[in-house]
Amino acid sequence: MTKPRTILVLGGARSGKSRHAQALAEAMTPEGCFIATAQAWDDEMRDRIARHQADRDERWTTVEAPLALADAIAEHSRSDRVLLVDCLTLWLTNMLLGEADLAAAGDALVAALEDAPCPVVLVSNEVGFGIVPDNALARRFRDAQGTLNQRLARVCDATDLVVAGLPLRLSGEK
Numbered sequence: 001m002t003k004p005r006t007i008l009v010l011g012g013a014r015s016g017k018s019r020h021a022q023a024l025a026e027a028m029t030p031e032g033c034f035i036a037t038a039q040a041w042d043d044e045m046r047d048r049i050a051r052h053q054a055d056r057d058e059r060w061t062t063v064e065a066p067l068a069l070a071d072a073i074a075e076h077s078r079s080d081r082v083l084l085v086d087c088l089t090l091w092l093t094n095m096l097l098g099e100a101d102l103a104a105a106g107d108a109l110v111a112a113l114e115d116a117p118c119p120v121v122l123v124s125n126e127v128g129f130g131i132v133p134d135n136a137l138a139r140r141f142r143d144a145q146g147t148l149n150q151r152l153a154r155v156c157d158a159t160d161l162v163v164a165g166l167p168l169r170l171s172g173e174k
């Protein structure tokens, strides 16, 4: 049996990366499980989440995993569905603010991807294009995000970068 595909989708804020990742996932299997790492802390976030939920039809089920992402991937993977993880940037933020061991969390995530019996599409932000942040926490976050993205790009079968709604395949077969 060939290993199910894993695809990493990178992009900036409002680049269209979520839409592209969803389209990739929907082309893979008829049934999908959306693993959301966001939490609705305020009305603006509730509105954003509601808009994304409206874009997903009855083919999708949704689970929330703000911290225990590797466990959620293990629990919800089934060979007849695709997992869509949106997004690793909020997950990393949650882990950083929770003072988690980021290297160990990265190891657990990679292990969960390797064990998953189904395709997985992962959404993450490319946060390194701007100027150097003037506070230490933001610099630590930016470096942790870059490190995680590099690590995942090495193990995923394909990596796409989305800019202005346009996806560019950086690595892997079409």
Ligand SMILES: Nc1nc2c(ncn2[C@@H]2O[C@H](COP(=O)(O)OP(=O)(O)OP(=O)(O)O)[C@@H](O)[C@H]2O)c(=O)[nH]1
Pocket (backbone or CB within 6 Å): 011, 012, 013, 014, 015, 016, 017, 018, 019, 035, 036, 037, 038, 039, 040, 048, 049, 052, 053, 062, 064, 086, 087, 090
């Ligand atoms: N809790 C929860 N979060 C969700 C759900 N659907 C989507 N989200 C979150 O919505 C977030 C993405 O929303 P946006 O802020 O609009 O994305 P963006 O990064 O600015 O825009 P794009 O690059 O275009 O995707 C992701 O972090 C998801 O976790 C859901 O059903 N529940």
